[in-house]
Amino acid sequence: MSDYKKAFIELAIGCNVLRFGEFKTKAGRLSPYFFNAGLFNNGNALRQLGQFYAKAIIAAQLPFDMLFGPAYKGIPLVSTIAIALAELGYNYPFCFNRKELKDHGEGGITIGAPLSGRVLIADDVISVGTSIGESVNLIRAESATPCGVIIALDRLEQGSNKLSAVQEVNNLHHIPVISIIDLNDIVDYLKEATNMRQNLQAIQAYRERYGTQ
16 A cells, blocks of 8 residues: 555544444445545645645546536635645646526636636545536536546445446546545555454455445
8 A cells, every 4th residue: 555545544534534333324334434524624634635635646647737626525625636736846727616606796607717628626535426427517518628536535335236436437427536545445554453453344344245346
């Protein structure tokens, strides 16, 4: 596992973003872990979060021209990612959308740089892909090209049709989805954490039952 992946998992655990136990998912499954990126809710945590996204983006070597964050979670995400990339010498424009069209002042549906070229979408996780689909449509409506999605965690979990939400996005929109970590990284981390053996066994059993190929 890359050092930055391990450090990200430790940050997520420290912020209670990643928790272990028993949690009921929207699909009615009992999951042995829960990930809530909304708990990266202070300045230092958000700063570090942006840095981890930046490292994952650079590692993926995916060409893009600008960043887009879907409202509302994507707004702070895309902002901190743009700052983190700039600190590493990569100065990208970014924008995010409004939930409702503004018909006064500067107007429009987006705030920030105009959508153009190859656009990388930043989000936290993909549950059913609705937000990503809306973002793809918005970007294409502005004659720009959605070129990929960056998320914090890929759960690698089957949906209703045996594909994961990430796989469905890839198949439907024909764009790659990259992540800082995925469920396999969490498993690898727990294998080294001797005080979390019970969590490891539960997650391995869950992955065996609901995981994607």
